[in-house]
Amino acid sequence: MSSRSTIYEVAQRSGVSTATVSRVMRDVGGYSAATRDRVRASAREIGWVPSGSARGLASRRSGIIGVLFPDLGSSGETEEESPLYVDQVIRGAERAATAVGHAVLIAATRGTSGRELAYSVAGKVDGLVVMARSLTEQDVDAISRSVPTVVFANRSSRTRLDSVGADNRGGMAAVVTHLIDEHGYTDIAFVSGPSRSPDSVARFAGYRDALVAADLPAPKAPAAGGEFTEAGGERAVRELLTERRPQAIVCGNDEMAIGALAVLGRAKLRVPGDIAVTGFDDIASARHVRPALTTVHQPMRELGEQAVIVMLARLREPDAPRRSIVLPTQSVIRRSCGCRGRSTTTRRHTS
Amino acid sequence: MSSRSTIYEVAQRSGVSTATVSRVMRDVGGYSAATRDRVRASAREIGWVPSGSARGLASRRSGIIGVLFPDLGSSGETEEESPLYVDQVIRGAERAATAVGHAVLIAATRGTSGRELAYSVAGKVDGLVVMARSLTEQDVDAISRSVPTVVFANRSSRTRLDSVGADNRGGMAAVVTHLIDEHGYTDIAFVSGPSRSPDSVARFAGYRDALVAADLPAPKAPAAGGEFTEAGGERAVRELLTERRPQAIVCGNDEMAIGALAVLGRAKLRVPGDIAVTGFDDIASARHVRPALTTVHQPMRELGEQAVIVMLARLREPDAPRRSIVLPTQSVIRRSCGCRGRSTTTRRHTS
DNA sequence: AGTGTTTACGTAAGCGCTTGAGTAGGTAAG
DNA sequence: CTTACCTACTCAAGCGCTTACGTAAACACT
Secondary structure, three states, rough: OOOOOOOOHHHHOOOOOOHHHHHHHHHHOOOHHHHHHHHHHHHHOOOOHHHHHHHHHHHOOOEEEEEEOHHHHHHOOOOOOOHHHHHHHHHHHHHHHHHHOOOOEEEEOOOOHHHHHHHHHHOOOOOEEEEEEOOOHHHHHHHHHHEEEEEOOHHHHHHEEEEEOOOHHHHHHHHHHHHHHHHHOOEEEEEOOOOOOOOHHHHHHHHHHHHHHHHOOOOOOOEOOOOOOOOHHHHHHHHHHHOOOOOOOEEEOOHHHHHHHHHHHHHOOOOOOOOOOEEEOOOOOOOOHHOOOOOEEHHHHHHHHHHHHHHHHHHHOOOOOOEEEOOOEEEEOOOOOOOOOOOOOOEOOOO | OOOOHHHHHHHHHHHHOOOHHEEEEEEEOOOHHHHHHHHHHHHHOOOOOOOHHHHHHHHHOOEEEEEEEOHHOOOOOOOOOOOHHHHHHHHHHHHHHHOOOOEEEEEOOOOOHHHHHHHHHHOOOOOEEEOOOOOOHHHHHHHHHHHOOEOOOOOHHOOOOOEEOHHHHHHHHHHHHEEEEEHHHEEEEEEEEEOOHHHHHHHHHHHHHHHHHOOOOOOOOOOOOOOOOOOHHHHHHHHHHOOOOOOEEEEOOHHHHHHHHHHHOOOOOOOOOOEEEOOOOOHHHHHHHOOOEEEEOOOHHHHHHHHHHHHHHHHHOOOOOOEEEEEEEEEOOOOOOOOOOOEEEEEEEEO
């Protein structure tokens, strides 16, 4: 197992200098085909793999992009975990990074352990993508002084950093407008996620936008809050129903909407007959749940890709002007809003 | 942004040698409290983060564990993507690694680009976790000569490497036995995943185990195959139904089972009234689909954790005997098999 | 033949840390 | 007063690469 040979052995074995070995391994040219083959063969024979650390030190580029995301599981309520979309974002980041020969380092911040972890990661990477709710604003500020940083779905407006995110506000406004225009609902309750989540805040704002645009009264605060979890959604809706029975319940995400569906089912209220429900995110289960959930699709994968694309651009041009990317979302109309067809109507929009 | 200062500047600023700065940063002791604070302060002031590359080079440990997984999306059929469980495994790995101050580097192999990528990753990490179907056996062999390797859910029996995986065979045998014993089915068809997938093969073997144990005829080959995708499951079951109508359809994973449900619904066959269906993996949608899917739960997160635990042990003791960990699975009895209750009966078992 | 250009290398100086060996000064034990 | 042993450091030699810079030989062109 792992003897860890060095470039010197390979150089000696193939009768060339280490510089030549290095050139061959990096595929940069400046050597004959014969030399190339000889070097490659020697390397293979002794099972040599160039040390990433040595490379990184000498070239001052590690070829690694870090992604920091929150793992809410270990801190807050026991049930809660990282939002499902995190995985998709990571996948997108991985894809974009691998495409240009970079690797992705992932680390979840849990509770207060964030700062230390972030610094440890920062030292290992060329750039850092920081997802919402993984670090405090001050920590992001501090970190971004030592390593190029892109913020993801974060309170991006206040910062001088590159950012990428989805059009949460516009997406939510679109479904709520659908509820109003197509179905004629006027009494629409909003079940929000955690108030510290920028996504949650933006979605509530979108909900209000739609109501205001339709000249309906727009509540100052959500009717209930559910922490973005299924259980939280159940709780919130149960509570909500003790007070009133709106025509529609708009949830801040799909998990909560699924929780809502369960509660309504138990209360013998038919969805969408008695009450309509919508979600946000378009997770896999949204399609499978009955009735199928009307929701808003976020291009998570693309967002992850964009994050590293922006990152790479920043690394190439450190002084380029700040970029802030907002990707459009899509309404996915299924049955829980009252629409008949099983068809999936989509529409694009940006704010 | 990112000026990238060095340990020398910090040493000078705080009036100590670089060795002392290094010790302070690594928390190893051998300095006074006053010195520690001075160093920490200087570091903070200039926004210095120790270079991971330099650290790695000097200490010959990068503190990074690599995870290689397959992204089937870009190669085979366009629809297909990495199995869903990959994300869970990665999360588990991340959790276990972070707990001991390591980071996780992820990389998806797509099509034939695997080898190169793997080598690039191998150079950057202390150890590598290789998931099933991400690399050919030869590549795994080659890589494992230069970096400690743990294989995950792989044809582990044939290798000299540490491995971790779930008890696919035992889990499948358990549900099929349930179908036979509790429901009295004797005509049970198996819809398999890709034949190159070790998981798929093991599950078919478990299916046969159960039939053999019950003295029922055990087919030599699956009744149909579906590539582990929802669409593939639909195709396979559609095909299967043209030939015969078994009492139960046992699918190699949940996605295919969900596809099966859709096809059966369209064919006006009631599940489980006319025909029972089971899956494997217990993905989120299995709970939400109607009827709720009877399936087998795999502890993906724990498996990911185990993989890095085994890895770390190997790094600590390179010459320890090989370890092969098989985690038990759990039957999750829902309604699609014919059981009444909405309760989730679980039972443990190991092969 | 003389000159410029290209190809295919080699030389050696770092990159920014860690770490083993060494040391000064203080304290405790004999 | 020694001698031994801490504690709190410093010194400097690497770790294994990359990359300016240099150069000899081959080739092209006048």
